Amino acid sequence: MKFSLVLSLAVVGLASASFRKRSIGVQTFDGEYSFHAADIPANAPPGYETSIAFLDTVVKRSTEGLDIVPANLERRYESLQALRRLQRKQWSPNDFFECANANPAPTSADCGVIVKNVLATGNDLVVARSSCLVFTYRTCQAFFCSLCSTLTTSTDFIGNQLDTVDALCVADGKAGTIVGDQAPQYQLGFTRSGSGLPNYENCS
Template structure:
């Protein structure tokens, strides 16, 4: 009995330490924008996932402000080099939308998702019309390929989610950033369990 209590206590401490590492801010990483992937390959759809989507109007999107990357990076206390790296990733054709939801995703929960993605540093292929979802407590992050299969990295996705966090979630809202340049994609945060927004930019 004492051994099982001691073992449970040790597992709890390890889990708390790991959770603390994920809640620490990960630095912005230098990455390239996604590229379209062509060739012969087979993509298998996910099974057992029933995630509804909400059709959203493209007219509701706003251009990402030129200084958005700078304000997000400065709020995090990072260097001017990080500002330049983030500016290169934010294209003039990227748009965003913040939406008020009740309840709103928790800012700290969303930051755990972005930090975890940047800490993993993986290359990823996302099939056409497919979404990757990442959930932690009240927050669900997503990255979707809208019009074609694309190749990207968790660093790029994490950086984009950081931008959405700074533009929307830090102000108590859900949010999405959308690229309508080829290859088209969107990324953002919603409340866990709610549908993902879908934009017709193809």
């Protein structure tokens, strides 16, 4: 398996899951919380669903073989807006991605519907360790998983990163995953609907 390095936005998160004044990237969370699926926007199309899942902690994938990749990817308007809402402290090369063959592969059109609806959700969420938020539409299944700790994140951040995976992998007829390799570690990406989720946990 071959990973590539992708520049990602380092952001400062919120103090608690209920603090909604600014969007966040990922931040370790320590406190009481309720782990639940993301909301479904009122204008979401029929068949768009959200749920939660739990990772198989026994079968894990390697993160070896990293290559630097340009960060100047074309983004949807909604993803550009999400980037502007995120706290821009510094750019940090701490995320990696892998495109994987899938037969059949999810379609970019279906994954694009997921990206649009995730960005329209406006949620700040807490995700338990080794647990995932899942978004499904037709052929496409998107996921965001916390690997090593309970963390907070926002649907702005998830949608923006999913848009990156779409551009890097799905548009080329493949599934794909981004892995945040620095604490708090996370993974997100696209697979075919009904497929199992990868696990790139590398906790030390």
